[in-house]
Amino acid sequence: MAHQVNRIDYRGAFWFPVGPDELWRTIERFDRFESWWDWLRDFRTDSDALVAGNVLHATVVPPVPWRLSMDxxxxxxxxxHLLEAVVAGDVGGSAVFRLEPDDDGTLVAVVWSLEMLSRPLRLAAIVAYPLMRWGHDRVVEMAVAGFRRRALDGSPT
Structure with missing residues (x-):
């Protein structure tokens, strides 16, 4: 598969065993994010809801030797049903999340395109794109698995 060095384009879909309203409410539990995902640091938001204008600030520590700060x-x-976002910081781009009812649950379809903006990430993309892409994909897998396990099954955090 061809790729543009310095950019990660991603498209995926994930099913969750709760309806869209419950899933949305769970995603808004911003105070729990760092306990759900050990790769997330310094997480804070400007508002306590998934509303236009809110900015989520975070540092992502993937299983590769790079850290990413983003807003x-x-x-x-x-x-x-829908979130559209613009990403800035060490990476920049856009993301769309669509939530649709599906078989007594919710299908979440995601699409994003992120360009490496910081000098270290730009250099890493040139010399180690496969490793960078691997790290990105592992963070996505860990995000979905951690969310299912800790946020949706009712276990303590």
Whole structure:
């Protein structure tokens, strides 16, 4: 598969065993994010809801030797079906999350395109793109698995 060095384009879909309203409410539990995901650091938000204008600030520590600081600004929010965001920081780009009812649960379809903006990440993309892509994909897998395990099964954090 061809790729553009210095950018990660991602498309995926994940099913969760709760309806869109419950899933949306769970995603808004920002105070729990760092306990759900050990790769997430310094997480804070400007507002306590998934609303347009809210900015989520975080540092992501993937299983590769790079850290990423980012600000995710929610540009559009249609509860409980759609989030569109712009990402800035060490990476920049856009992301869309769509939540649709599906078989007594919710199918979440995600699409994003992120460009490496910081000098260390740009250099890493040139010399180690496969490793960078591997780290990105592992963080996505860990995010979904951690969310299912800790946020949706009712276990203590």
């Amino acid at each position: 995710i600004r929610l540009e559009r929010s249609q509860r409980p």
